[in-house]
Amino acid sequence: xxxxxxxxxxxxxxxxxxxxxxxxxxxxxxxxxxxxxxxxxxxxxxxxxxxxxxxxxxxxxxxxxxxxxxxxxxxxxxxxxxxxxxxxxxxxxxxxxxxxxxxxxxxxxxxxxxxxxxxxxxxxxxxxxxxxxxxxxxxxxxxxxxxxxxxxxxxxxxxxxxxxxxxxxxxxxxxxxxxxxxxxxxxxxxxxxxxxxxxxxxxxxxxxxxxxxxxxxxxxxxxxxxxxxxxxxxxxxxxxxxxxxxxxxxxxxxxxxxxxxxxxxxxxxxxxxxxxxxxxxxxxxxxxxxxxxxxxxxxxxxxxxxxxxxxxxxxxxxxxxxxxxxxxxxxxxxxxxxxxxxxxxxxxxxxxxxxxxxxxxxxxxxxxxxxxxxxxxxxxxxxxxxxxxxxxxxxxxxxxxxxxxxxxxxxxxxxxxxxxxxxxxxxxxxxxxxxxxxxxxxxxxxxxxxxxxxxxxxxxxxxxxxxxxxxx
Amino acid sequence: xxxxxxxxxxxxxxxxxxxxxxxxxxxxxxxxxxxxxxxxxxxxxxxxxxxxxxxxxxxxxxxxxxxxxxxxxxxxxxxxxxxxxxxxxxxxxxxxxxxxxxxxxxxxxxxxxxxxxxxxxxxxxxxxxxxxxxxxxxxxxxxxxxxxxxxxxxxxxxxxxxxxxxxxxxxxxxxxxxxxxxxxxxxxxxxxxxxxxxxxxxxxxxxxxxxxxxxxx
Numbered sequence: 001x002x003x004x005x006x007x008x009x010x011x012x013x014x015x016x017x018x019x020x021x022x023x024x025x026x027x028x029x030x031x032x033x034x035x036x037x038x039x040x041x042x043x044x045x046x047x048x049x050x051x052x053x054x055x056x057x058x059x060x061x062x063x064x065x066x067x068x069x070x071x072x073x074x075x076x077x078x079x080x081x082x083x084x085x086x087x088x089x090x091x092x093x094x095x096x097x098x099x100x101x102x103x104x105x106x107x108x109x110x111x112x113x114x115x116x117x118x119x120x121x122x123x124x125x126x127x128x129x130x131x132x133x134x135x136x137x138x139x140x141x142x143x144x145x146x147x148x149x150x151x152x153x154x155x156x157x158x159x160x161x162x163x164x165x166x167x168x169x170x171x172x173x174x175x176x177x178x179x180x181x182x183x184x185x186x187x188x189x190x191x192x193x194x195x196x197x198x199x200x201x202x203x204x205x206x207x208x209x210x211x212x213x214x215x216x217x218x219x220x221x222x223x224x225x226x227x228x229x230x231x232x233x234x235x236x237x238x239x240x241x242x243x244x245x246x247x248x249x250x251x252x253x254x255x256x257x258x259x260x261x262x263x264x265x266x267x268x269x270x271x272x273x274x275x276x277x278x279x280x281x282x283x284x285x286x287x288x289x290x291x292x293x294x295x296x297x298x299x300x301x302x303x304x305x306x307x308x309x310x311x312x313x314x315x316x317x318x319x320x321x322x323x324x325x326x327x328x329x330x331x332x333x334x335x336x337x338x339x340x341x342x343x344x345x346x347x348x349x350x351x352x353x354x355x356x357x358x359x360x361x362x363x364x365x366x367x368x369x370x371x372x373x374x375x376x377x378x379x380x381x382x383x384x385x386x387x388x389x390x391x392x393x394x395x396x397x398x399x400x401x402x403x404x405x406x407x408x409x410x411x412x413x414x415x416x417x418x419x420x421x422x423x424x425x426x427x428x429x430x431x432x433x434x435x436x437x438x439x440x441x442x443x444x445x446x447x448x449x450x451x452x453x454x455x456x457x458x459x460x461x462x463x464x465x466x467x468x469x470x471x472x
Numbered sequence: 473x474x475x476x477x478x479x480x481x482x483x484x485x486x487x488x489x490x491x492x493x494x495x496x497x498x499x500x501x502x503x504x505x506x507x508x509x510x511x512x513x514x515x516x517x518x519x520x521x522x523x524x525x526x527x528x529x530x531x532x533x534x535x536x537x538x539x540x541x542x543x544x545x546x547x548x549x550x551x552x553x554x555x556x557x558x559x560x561x562x563x564x565x566x567x568x569x570x571x572x573x574x575x576x577x578x579x580x581x582x583x584x585x586x587x588x589x590x591x592x593x594x595x596x597x598x599x600x601x602x603x604x605x606x607x608x609x610x611x612x613x614x615x616x617x618x619x620x621x622x623x624x625x626x627x628x629x630x631x632x633x634x635x636x637x638x639x640x641x642x643x644x645x646x647x648x649x650x651x652x653x654x655x656x657x658x659x660x661x662x663x664x665x666x667x668x669x670x671x672x673x674x675x676x677x678x679x680x681x682x683x684x685x686x687x688x689x
Contacts, residue, residue, distance in 0.1 A: 165508040167633030206476070219476045 027310040029123055030462040034305050039462070043201075043455045044208055046301055047448060054300070055444060062440035069434020072427050073148055081151045083427045090410040090422035095145045097402040098432050100257055101285070102142030102439075103183065104278075104398060106190070107254060108286025109135025113193050114246040117239070123314050125457040126306050129201075130297070131290050132194040133450070137442040138289075139187040141435040146179070148431075175259040182256040186249050193242045199225050200235065200456040251275075254282040261405060268348035268409035271336065277329035281398060284322035284368070287315050288394030293443070295388045297452065306453060309382060316375040316387060319394060323372030326401075330369065348409055356421060357408045360400050367397020509631035517625035518588040522574050530619040530655070537611055537618075537653045548600040552587055555579040590624050591615070598689045607678055608646040612655045613638070619655040635687070639680035643669030646678065 030039070076083050086093050109131040116124040150156050159180045161169050170177045203225035206218035225231055258278035261269035291312070298307045337349040352361050371393045374380040381387060407422045424432075446452070459465060505511055529535050538544060540553040555578035562572055578585050591614075593599045605611070611618065616627025628634060638645045646669045651657045659665035672678065681687065 165510070165629070165631040165633050167631075167636045215476050224477075 027308070028463050029126065029308065029310070030458060031305045031308050033463055035464065036459045036462070039306070039455055039458055040204060040208075042301075042303070042306070043451045043453050044205055046452060047205065047450065048208070048210075051448065055448060059441065059444050062437045062444060065437025066434055066441050067437070068430040069144070069438055072431030072434055073144070075427055076148055076431070077153055081149060083425060084149075085422060085424040085428050087420060087422065089413045089418045089420055090407055092406050092410060093422055094403075094424045094428040094432055095149045096260070097399065097406050098435065099142050099145040100260075100278075100402045100406075101395075101399045102138045102145075102435065103186075103257055104254060104282035104285045104402075105289045105395070106135035106138035106142070106186070106286065107250060107279070107282035108290050109133075109138075110186070110190060110193075110246055110250045110253075111283055111286065112290075113190075113197075114243045115250055117243040118247060121314075122461040123311050125454050125461055126303075126308075126311055127290060127294055127315075127453075128457075129194075129197065129450075129454045130293060130446075130452050131286075132190060132197070133443065133446045133452075134289060134293060135190045135286075136187065136194060137439050137446075139183065139190065140442065141439050143183065143187070144431075144435060144438075146176075175256065175263045178256045179260060182253045186253045189242065189246045189249055193239075193246055195221075196235070196238050196242060197454055197457075198450065199223055200227065200232075201451040201454060203227065204455060205451060250283075251279055254278045257282075261409075266409045266413060267342070267344040268333075268352065268405070271333065273329055273332055273336070277326065280322045280325035280329065281368075281401060284319060284326055284372075285395050285398035287319045287322070288391045288398070291315055291319070291387060291391035292395065295384055295391070297447075299384075301452075303453075306458060312384070312387060313378075313381050316381045319391075320372045320375040323368055323375075323394065327369035330365065344414065348412065351412050352404060352408045355408065355412065357404060357411075360404050361408070364397050364400040364404050367393045368401060371397065509629040509634075513626050513631075514629055515625060516590060517623055518590065520588055520623065521586050523571055523623075526618050526621045526624060528622075537655075544601045544605055546602055548598075548602060550601040555585060590626055591630065593630070597687050599687070605652050606649065607676055608649045608652060608672055609638070610647055610652045610655070610657070612657075613645050617655060636682070639682055639686075642678050642680055643673050645669065646672040648672075 034042075084093060084095060086095070109128075112124045112128045112131045113135075116128075147153060147156050150159070158164075159170060159177070170180075199222060202218050203222040206215055206222045209215035209218060255275035255278065258274035262271060262274035264270060294307055294315075295312075298304060334349050337345045352358075371390050374386065374390060380390075411420050411422050413419070530537065540557055541550045542553070542557075544550040555575050558572075558575045559579045562569075562575065566572060574585055577583070604614075614628055614630070616625075618624060618627075643666055647657065647659070647665075648668075659668070
């Protein structure tokens with residue numbers, strides 16, 4: 001100590017050199033040192049070029065599939081909810097499964113927009129626009145199921161606390177009502193977030209417009225954006241505030257969705273692990289869906305410089321983390337069922353794994369717990385075909401997770417006399433497949449008419465935007 | 473930038489917002505006023521096949537409600553009298569009045585008089601007259617001053633909110649069961665009504681159902 005204080009410089013410098021953190025180069029977020037104008041031309045080019053043939057083919061196919069949904073719902077409204085495979089005791093079937101599935105998918109968008117924004121994860125800028133669009137369209141698809149499950153869909157406004165001549169309010173003690181608030185807040189905030197982020201890019205598209213109609217249409221939605229310092233300051237503040245507002249939503253929405261199950265007394269549902277486990281599962285499925293959408297887009301539009309291997313690595317690692325959390329939750333459910341020494345609870349879980357729906361349970365385990373483990377390996381993350389297949393399997397698994405939860409517990413309730421088996425009907429299947437068509441139609445329209453990446457934000461994270469990037 | 477939109481569009485967003493506020497406001501007010509039973513039902517006053525005048529029979533002559541609606545104390549449904557009930561008197565009085573032609577023919581061949589229904593509870597609502605009149609809910613509370621009506625009209629809204637007003641606060645409406653059929657009786661004051669009403673609620677253990685299945689069975 002004494003020698004150090006008397007003659008600090010040589011030994012201290014040596015010590016500092018020794019403990020100095022290694023210089024690790026951050027991976028660049030835009031490769032090949034692309035310029036600002038290249039980015040603008042690339043992204044705007046997608047919506048300015050002639051509509052490609054593949055787009056029309058995809059659009060027609062999606063529109064056709066979406067019509068399944070319309071037909072299924074029309075038949076349901078004309079006939080009654082009995083056309084779905086719901087029975088007693090399985091009063092909830094595919095309707096809630098599909099609702100939770102679609103809502104869960106939306107979560108990646110909110111996580112990317114809100115939490116990654118607050119945590120200054122700059123890699124979000126390449127994927128946030130498309131992921132937010134995905135969120136909004138997923139919420140649209142999710143909303144269809146509870147809306148039509150009410151049967152008399154023209155009374156769906158009774159779900160909202162609107163004064164009426166019946167002098168009654170919705171049941172504020174019911175988790176299903178909390179769902180209404182959670183999902184409608186979520187949809188509103190997500191749409192707002194998406195739109196605010198779009199404003200500078202819409203102005204770019206407006207300024208590049210070749211026709212008057214295009215200029216006016218984009219101009220209306222660009223809200224007179226001129227890119228002045230004052231505009232940017234307000235924009236940044238609005239974006240930050242929205243990020244702060246939607247951060248709790250990432251956690252709250254799926255927590256409340258899990259309450260649909262967890263606040264009931266059905267064995268297998270009545271567990272406190274549900275909220276965190278559902279949130280992890282939702283982010284897991286959401287990132288699965290982002291990968292499923294972004295990998296083909298990256299290939300079709302040659303976006304390799306903007307969605308780099310680093311971006312894919314990040315998404316794969318989030319899938320790995322959340323998928324492992326979900327796997328941990330599955331294990332913990334069994335542990336608690338045993339440790340809690342409640343025979344009904346133990347039965348519910350043994351029945352899940354080895355009962356009549358064991359096939360669904362093991363599909364779930366294979367897809368959700370085993371699939372993401374491939375993402376430990378760099379070679380797997382670099383094999384984009386494998387990543388694409390795994391991302392689809394993740395969502396297959398997450399759909400089966402909701403199916404296992406909803407159906408196994410209900411079909412084996414407290415009274416063995418009422419036990420039964422649940423199968424969906426053709427109408428169930430048609431409606432569900434149709435929602436993929438609805439989603440695809442909306443997403444294709446998004447690709448065609450809106451810039452699919454946040455150009456303005458990407459420019460801010462390019463190596464060129466950082467004048468000190470050579471270590472000065 | 474200024475090329476895209478002419479100058480007058482600067483105030484357009486404000487105009488749209490003001491229009492939307494006014495439009496949505498008037499839609500809300502319109503629905504609240506014109507699309508609720510308060511408007512759609514109250515005042516319904518269809519002409520009847522026989523010009524039976526309640527203000528003459530129940531008002532001037534003082535015939536008790538139960539003389540004609542004889543089941544009201546004993547059954548869920550308060551019956552409309554048959555022509556036989558009318559003829560109890562009208563075979564003596566105004567026996568050949570042309571106004572009573574339909575009553576006489578109904579009496580002779582048994583074809584019911586096609587009265588036009590004024591008050592109709594929906595099929596999904598269970599309502600029992602006997603229970604209500606036995607606990608001091610006067611005819612007046614639901615049907616209004618029938619003893620003053622030349623032609624019966626729908627006097628109260630009969631909306632669910634209106635049912636619940638009484639089910640939630642029966643003390644504001646209950647009266648001495650002896651006065652149920654006295655359509656001219658009014659409480660001395662709001663306070664007197666409430667004081668007596670609370671006593672009735674306690675003495676008779678009046679416990680109106682508020683659960684869904686109380687009425688939607």
